[in-house]
Amino acid sequence: MGALYMIIGTLVALGVLVTFHEFGHFWVARRCGVKVLRFSVGFGSPLLRWHDRQGTEFVIAAIPLGGYVKMLDEREGDVPPALLDSAFNRKSVRQRFAIVSAGPLANFLLAMVFFWLLAMLGSEQVRPVVGAVVPGSLAAQAGMAVDQEIVAVNGKPVSGWSEVNLQLVRRLGESGQLDMTVRELGGSGEQHLQIPLQNWLKGVEEPDPITSLGIRPWRPQIIPVVAQLDPEGPAQAAGIRLGDRLLSMDQQPLDDWQQVIDAVKVLPGEPVSLQVERAGERLDVSLTLAARGEGDARRGYLGAGVEGGEWPAEMLREVSFGPLEAVVEGVRRTWTMSLLTLDSLKKMLFGELSVKNLSGPITIAKVAGASAQSGLGDFLNFLAYLSISLGVLNLLPIPVLDGGHLLFYLVEWVRGRPLSERVQGWGVQIGISLVVGVMLLALVNDLGRL
DSSP: OHHHHHHHHHHHHHHHHHHHHHHHHHHHHHHTTOOEEEEEEEEEEEEEEEEOTTOOEEEEEEEEEEEEEEEOOGGGSOOOGGGGGGOGGGSOHHHHHHHHHHHHHHHHHHHHHHHHHHHHHOEEEEOOBEEEEOTTSHHHHTTOOTTEEEEEETTEEOSSHHHHHHHHHTTTTOOEEEEEEEEETTOOOEEEEEEEESSTTTTOSSOOHHHHTTEEEOOOOOOOBOOEEOTTSHHHHTTOOTTOEEEEETTEEOOSHHHHHHHHHTOTTOEEEEEEEETTEEEEEEEEOEEESSGGGOEEEOOEEOOOOOOOGGGEEEEOOOHHHHHHHHHHHHHHHHHHHHHHHHHHHTTSSOGGGOOOHHHHHHHHHHHHHHOHHHHHHHHHHHHHHHHHHHHSSOTTSHHHHHHHHHHHHHHSSOOOHHHHHHHHHHHHHHHHHHHHHHHHHHHHHO
16 A cells, blocks of 8 residues: 555656646746747656647656656757747747746745645644753753743744754754753743754764754653564564563663663664563563664664554644735745755755755655655645755756756856857756766665665
8 A cells, every 4th residue: 555655646746746847837938929849747658648729739758757848949950930939049038037947936836835725724733842851962951951842943933843853954064053942831931042063963864953952852651562563673573462561671661662762773783682561471572673774874673663642732732824824824934945955955065964865766756655645734745845846956057957047048148149059068968967966876865775
């Protein structure tokens, strides 16, 4: 079932985002008087095709990894004299600029629509209340304490842990002061904490900002009774069964599932001794934990899970917006995520953020499947983030991408004439090399995660 969700989720995501991106080019081209020869979603052999009244061929092709809009252009073939006025290359710089930029802008508009819908649908969020502070950690040194609620990070109000994490991600690889505003649970007085950062998590693979500060989110106590088992995990291989109550690990008592998580993750590939209770009888089980991840992200893996605990009503809050408020929220979230994407790319370029965080088609497919399986809200959220990523990446000033064409048009506007064919050819070759290199790096990262 998971594989089916992954396939369907990926096809829907790519189909919607690519179609909307290309429609942006198509719609503006038509209004600028350019004749569009073909509008294709996908590459390769056509599975379905038809023509409209203006002679444009619409195609759904076999390989759903992109799309394109083919316009009448003298650089790509002979153009009848009667149609020269409708050729793309005969249009003004301003018109060509508008046509090319319309694709990425359509992606940002689509993200705004998805965020608008999500804002109106609303969401239930866990209040960012501190459950524990690791002694000696950055949070402990700043004076953070248990049962404090985080209300703002870097001056930005936060309503849940996801927003806390988003604000912290923006500081990855940086030095300086991190400002966190907290208040006592149920209180009204606020306190400002200053946390000093020095090349914080610079170059770390798969960084966990909240945990690295020494903060443990508040969670309801969950008795460590096994409710899930990975068929290929070390727990099942050692004979752990559903319903077993984990009592201790290496003679350290286990009263809460979080204690199991904390104990396991620091022992990748290490042998451990578990004591479990089964049907009133205590049993000793020895096993070797598996290891997941690489480098600093390497963690121990038990292959067991529990059922979630009940959250008290006071620890949850419903966040929703009216239709007009949701428009503002949609624009704000789109702007925030666009800046975060650009900032992350800059940090990867300068080594402040590990390039291991770059994801390719395999990770995208897995996340598409997982979000589709989680529900409509999660899937729309994924589509919005992916649409923003597509828009930002296409605007990068790299030849062969939309941003590269826009750069050429900007130079043409300044100079009063276009760059020579030879210079543009060199740019395209460099652009292709960069794009292929990044794609290969992302694919290698994907394979490493597998």
